[in-house]
Structures are given as C-alpha cells and as structure tokens.
Amino acid sequence: xxMSNLFVQTLREFxxxxxxxxxxxxxxxxxxxKLANGIYNYLPxxxxxxxxxxxxxxxEMDKAGAQELLMPFVQPSELWQESGRxxxxxxxxxxxxxxxxxxxxxxxxxxxxxxxxGRESIRSYKQLPVNLYQxxxxxxDEIRPRFGLLRGREFIMKDAYSFDADEKGLDKSxxxxxxxxxxxxxxxxxxTKMVQSDSGAIxxxxxxxFMVLVNEEAENNAGENDVFxxxxxxxxANSNHAVSVLTSVETDGKFTKAEIIDTPxxxxxxxxxxxxxxxxSVICKSLIYVVDSKYVLALIRGxxxxxxxxxxxxxxxxxxxxxxxxxxxxIMQNSELNxxxxxxxxxxxxxxxxxxxxxxKDLKNFVVGCNQTDKHLVGANWGVDIELPxxxxxxxxxxxxxxxxxxxxxxxxxxxxxxxxxxxLGTKYSKAMNATFTDKDGQEKPFIMGCYGIGISRTAAxxxxxxxxxxxxxxxLAIAPYTVIIVPVSDQDEVQMKTAEEIYNKLLASNVxxxxxxxxxxxxxxxxxxxxxxxxxxxxxxxxxxxxxxxxKTRATNETETxxxxxxxxxxxxx
Ligand code: ATP
Ligand code: MG
Numbered sequence: 001x002x003m004s005n006l007f008v009q010t011l012r013e014f015x016x017x018x019x020x021x022x023x024x025x026x027x028x029x030x031x032x033x034k035l036a037n038g039i040y041n042y043l044p045x046x047x048x049x050x051x052x053x054x055x056x057x058x059x060e061m062d063k064a065g066a067q068e069l070l071m072p073f074v075q076p077s078e079l080w081q082e083s084g085r086x087x088x089x090x091x092x093x094x095x096x097x098x099x100x101x102x103x104x105x106x107x108x109x110x111x112x113x114x115x116x117x118g119r120e121s122i123r124s125y126k127q128l129p130v131n132l133y134q135x136x137x138x139x140x141d142e143i144r145p146r147f148g149l150l151r152g153r154e155f156i157m158k159d160a161y162s163f164d165a166d167e168k169g170l171d172k173s174x175x176x177x178x179x180x181x182x183x184x185x186x187x188x189x190x191x192t193k194m195v196q197s198d199s200g201a202i203x204x205x206x207x208x209x210f211m212v213l214v215n216e217e218a219e220n221n222a223g224e225n226d227v228f229x230x231x232x233x234x235x236x237a238n239s240n241h242a243v244s245v246l247t248s249v250e251t252d253g254k255f256t257k258a259e260i261i262d263t264p265x266x267x268x269x270x271x272x273x274x275x276x277x278x279x280x281s282v283i284c285k286s287l288i289y290v291v292d293s294k295y296v297l298a299l300i301r302g303x304x305x306x307x308x309x310x311x312x313x314x315x316x317x318x319x320x321x322x323x324x325x326x327x328x329x330x331i332m333q334n335s336e337l338n339x340x341x342x343x344x345x346x347x348x349x350x351x352x353x354x355x356x357x358x359x360x361k362d363l364k365n366f367v368v369g370c371n372q373t374d375k376h377l378v379g380a381n382w383g384v385d386i387e388l389p390x391x392x393x394x395x396x397x398x399x400x401x402x403x404x405x406x407x408x409x410x411x412x413x414x415x416x417x418x419x420x421x422x423x424x425l426g427t428k429y430s431k432a433m434n435a436t437f438t439d440k441d442g443q444e445k446p447f448i449m450g451c452y453g454i455g456i457s458r459t460a461a462x463x464x465x466x467x468x469x470x471x472x473x474x475x476x477l478a479i480a481p482y483t484v485i486i487v488p489v490s491d492q493d494e495v496q497m498k499t500a501e502e503i504y505n506k507l508l509a510s511n512v513x514x515x516x517x518x519x520x521x522x523x524x525x526x527x528x529x530x531x532x533x534x535x536x537x538x539x540x541x542x543x544x545x546x547x548x549x550x551x552x553k554t555r556a557t558n559e560t561e562t563x564x565x566x567x568x569x570x571x572x573x574x575x
Contacts, residue, residue, distance in 0.1 A: 003516065004518050008043065008044070022461040022468075039153055050156060057158045060180045066180075074096075080105065091143070094108075094139050109451075111161070116435070118163050128447075135158045137155070150224075150417065151458075157453055157455055160451070160453075162450040164450075165445070169448065181422065181454070182194070190476070192212055194208050194210055195210075195238055199424070209420070210418070214416065214465055223417050226239035228411045230410075238416075238418075239397060241309075242398040243398065244402030244411055245403040247401065251281055260372065260378075263275055266342065269285055269302045272302075273302065278367065280303040285304075294353060296315060300357040300359055301359035301363065305396070310397075314393045315353070337371040338372070345376075356388065356392050366380050398411060419454065419459045420459075422452045423453075425451055430449055464534075485514070486500050487517045487526050491520045495545055496542065503569060537552070538552075550562070550563065552567075
C-alpha cells in the first residue's frame with residue numbers, strides 16, 4: 001500500500017471527548033471515527049486490525065472443534081418472551097417494531113436464537129456435543145458508552161454456544177474453550193488473567209472472565225473491573241465475586257448496657273465512630289437498596305463495604321441501586337417510624353427484606369441505627385435487643401489485605417479490562433425454551449449449555465491500552481494493520497526513492513503487508529505518522545544510502561540498526 005493512496009487521516013490533537021489512551025490514539029491515528037454516541041466507523045486501518053483479531057479467534061475456535069455460523073442481527077421478541085428475558089433485560093435491549101407492529105430487538109447476545117436452533121436441529125445425544133459460534137456486530141444501548149471501542153453501543157463480538165448431554169460434557173466443552181481463549185489472547189499479544197466471576201443468580205453456575213490487567217498505567221482508568229488475586233496461589237476473582245478471609249478486629253463494643261443515646265449529626269459511619277470514640281468494626285451499618293422494585297435493608301459491619309452484585313444475587317435481581325431519600329421517607333412512614341438516612345436500623349422497619357452480611361453475626365455490644373434521627377442504639381446484642389436476620393449471606397466487598405480463602409496469603413487488587421468470558425449456562429435457556437434431545441436411555445432431556453464471548457473490538461482497543469508510548473500505538477505484530485513501513489526521508493532524492501521502491505516491491509512479492517510512504521511530506525511528518533499509526537517495523541532511507549545503508553527501527557523498543565536494504569528485507573522475512 002502506498003501511503004499516498006492509504007485512506008487515513010491522522011490528527012494533530014487528541015479528540016476532546018476521549019478519556020483513555022486507546023480511544024485517544026485510535027481517533028488521532030485515523031483508525032476510527034465516531035458516528036454517534038458509542039457508535040464508530042471502523043476505517044480501513046482499523047478494519048485490518050479487527051479482521052486479524054477475528055481470524056485468530058476463528059482459527060482457534062475451529063481448531064477447538066467449534067463451527068462458525070451467522071445468526072440474524074434483528075431478533076423477534078417471541079423468543080425473548082420464551083426465555084423470560086424480554087421483561088427483565090432492561091434498557092440495554094434496543095427494541096423496535098416492524099411495519100406490522102411486531103416487536104423485535106437488535107441482538108445484544110444470541111442465547112435465545114441459538115437455543116431455538118438447537119431445539120429444531122438436534123434430536124439425539126448422538127449429535128452431541130456441538131459448539132457453534134459467530135462473529136458479528138452486537139448492539140447494546142449501554143447506559144454509559146465510553147472509552148471508545150472499549151465500551152461501545154455497537155461493537156463486534158465472537159459468541160459461541162455449546163450443547164452437551166450432561167454436566168461432564170459441559171465441563172469438557174468449558175475447559176476446551178478456556179484453553180482456546182488462552183491461545184487466542186496470547187496470539188493477539190495480550191497477557192490475560194482468567195479470573196472467577198459473577199454468574200448472576202443462576203444457582204451453582206460457573207463463569208470466568210479473561211482480563212487484560214492495566215494497573216501499571218495509573219494515569220488512566222480504562223480497566224473497569226477490580227480484580228483480586230492471591231499473592232501466593234492461583235486464586236483470582238472479579239470484585240463482584242471475590243471472597244476472602246478477614247483479619248480479626250475488635251467486634252465487641254465498649255457499651256455493655258443497651259440504650260438509645262443521642263448521636264447528633266452522625267450521618268456517616270466515620271462521624272458516628274468519631275463521636276462515640278469507637279472503632280467502625282463495632283458498628284452495624286444499615287443501608288437501604290432497591291433491587292428491581294423491591295426494598296432491601298442490608299446490614300454489614302461498619303468497617304466493610306457492600307458489594308452490590310453479591311447483594312443483588314441474594315434476591316436473584318437484575319438491577320440494584322441505593323434507595324433515594326424520598327424512598328427512605330416512604331419506608332419510614334409505612335413503618336410508622338421517622339428517621340433519615342444515617343439513622344436507619346433493622347428494628348421495627350416494615351416493607352423491606354433484611355439481609356445481613358456474615359460480618360454482623362459476631363458483633364457484640366454493638367452500635368446500630370434505631371430509626372430515630374440523631375440517635376443510635378448502643379450496647380446491642382443479637383437475640384436480646386434485636387433479632388438476627390434470618391437471611392445471612394456474603395454481601396461484602398473484598399479489600400486488599402484480606403486473606404486468600406484457598407491458602408491464607410494476602411490478596412491484592414488490580415484493574416482489568418474484560419476481553420472475554422466463558423459461562424456455564426446449564427439448562428437456563430434449554431428448560432425455559434423447552435429445547436430437548438433424546439438421551440441414551442430414551443428420555444427427553446434439556447441441553448446442558450455453555451456460552452463463550454470475546455469482544456473483538458474491545459480486544460483490539462485493549463491491545464492499544466497495553467501497548468503504546470508517548471508517540472503513539474505499538475501494535476503487537478500479529479494484529480498490526482501492516483508489518484512494516486518504508487520511509488524515504490526525501491521524495492526528491494532519486495536514490496532514496498529508487499531504493500524504497502525496490503524494497504517495497506521485494507516485500508510485496510513475498511506477501512509482506514507493507515506501506516511505502518511516498519508522500520511529498522517533510523521527513524518529520526512521515527516519521528511521526530509512522531510512530532503514531534504504530535506499524536511494528538520501519539525502514540528509513542536517508543543520507544546513509546550513499547554508503548548502501550538504511551535504518552531499521554523496531555517500534556516496540558525504539559531500537560534502531562543501520563544495515564543494508566537486503567539485510568532489512570531478510571529481517572522482515574524472518575519474522
Ligand atoms: P461488561 O461487563 O464489560 O459489560 P458483559 O459481561 O456484558 O461485559 P458479555 O455480555 O459476556 O459481556 O459479552 C462478551 C464480551 O463482549 C465481553 O467479554 C466484552 O469483551 C465484550 N463486550 C461486552 N459489552 C461490550 C461493549 N459495550 N463494548 C465493547 N465490547 C463489549
Ligand atoms: Mg455489559
């Protein structure tokens with residue numbers, strides 16, 4: 001490709017609406033252009049990168065025994081009604097009506113469609129296992145599209161779905177996918193960590209996420225997930241799923257007599273602990289949440305934080321938020337109580353479901369809200385002053401310094417970008433949609449299913465997030481749009497241009513993906529663009545050509561060597 005023909009427009013400045021480096025660089029280097037919020041054009045350079053990621057994914061999926069198909073992007077609502085998700089998927093699901101007023105949606109994922117395919121096409125256990133996948137644009141009307149391709153509304157995903165006859169089969173399909181994922185990301189030049197993750201409220205199900213860790217780049221926050229990992233063993237988990245052993249702290253308070261005392265203006269745990277001169281760990285914190293449309297009172301030890309996904313899962317919910325003040329007011333009125341946030345407590349409260357974190361069980365002589373503003377109950381004990389809630393669960397956010405449940409060593413936290421996930425669905429969809437096969441024993445049974453996603457566009461962006469410097473992108477070789485760029489310093493210099501053309505033609509003849517920067521631009525502009533665009537190797541032809549030498553630069557290390565054109569060609573061919 002001649003640079004004069006390449007459809008690319010690099011920009012002097014970063015776009016003003018971009019927060020993270022991958023978004024800034026992909027726009028500035030001419031890879032993507034925004035069409036609407038969270039919706040991007042993939043320009044020719046980007047499309048080359050995406051196709052490379054796709055092809056790696058395709059090769060590894062095929063090698064793992066999966067078969068590619070393509071399902072429709074627009075889906076009828078009936079299927080979603082069958083699975084029960086039409087009413088619970090929420091606003092991320094882009095719904096529309098056709099000319100006959102039939103309700104449809106833009107595919108955010110394809111469990112329903114694949115289950116209908118399995119239901120119609122797989123009759124017998126003899127046809128199992130099956131793993132089907134596609135690579136396609138998805139649409140999710142994300143509440144906060146941001147970070148460019150990392151969280152778009154339209155994005156490209158590989159989604160695979162396995163059908164097995166039994167749990168053992170699913171375990172095997174799952175392991176095969178985990179292995180394929182490791183190879184895929186490794187081939188893309190991305191180090192990933194496979195971490196345990198939340199699998200919603202489906203009882204007993206298992207899922208893992210593949211995270212690109214981005215902790216080293218403290219200046220940006222592209223990693224939307226907190227990943228806890230053990231400093232000694234292999235344990236690692238998304239914060240929405242992580243568990244830990246706590247270090248012991250004081251949980252027996254100094255107030256030995258139960259009484260309600262004045263605690264004016266102590267709206268937060270910190271204010272209350274300071275006012276009473278006690279550690280936060282002898283306070284029972286009471287927080288009101290709204291899970292779907294239900295009010296929930298969560299109790300947790302004062303020095304700990306509620307993990308909202310864990311709390312939501314206790315109630316098999318799809319949505320969770322902290323209650324607004326007017327909602328707390330309504331609860332208080334219905335309970336014939338009168339307190340504002342900060343003074344709420346479990347005693348006498350009505351119309352809410354109460355769940356206690358495991359940390360509150362062991363509290364003794366503790367302090368807790370008593371539903372009277374500016375007052376707290378001190379010296380409280382479970383079973384004496386207040387009943388311990390029946391529902392006790394782990395709803396606690398793990399913190400750095402907590403101990404590993406597997407080996408007892410310290411846990412640490414880092415930020416991660418989720419580039420893929422694997423998920424044991426079990427019979428969630430096959431049961432709901434009555435998708436069955438005839439097993440060995442002649443019985444009709446629902447398929448045991450798994451689903452496996454990779455964000456193709458997010459993976460490409462994550463690669464930029466991990467691989468760049470102050471001059472631009474540094475593509476890992478396997479997913480770079482081109483392998484090498486040839487830059488003659490002066491297009492007026494005949495010898496330089498002739499050598500450049502020769503190298504270019506030789507590389508082309510060997511099927512190397514090569515750019516020749518044949519533009520009449522200043523050398524500085526050409527070299528800057530080469531760095532910005534992030535082509536892994538650069539052959540610069542300048543004055544030293546009179547001695548038969550060119551400069552060979554490796555973008556990743558910024559190392560240069562002065563070698564002959566033939567040696568430069570050999571170096572590229574040897575890659
Ligand atoms: P997230 O928690 O980041 O929203 P998810 O759990 O919704 O992801 P899945 O529904 O399992 O993800 O989708 C599979 C993969 O698709 C994810 O691992 C991610 O790489 C990618 N993906 C999901 N949502 C987006 C998005 N809005 N933009 C780009 N890629 C996405
Ligand atoms: Mg999502």
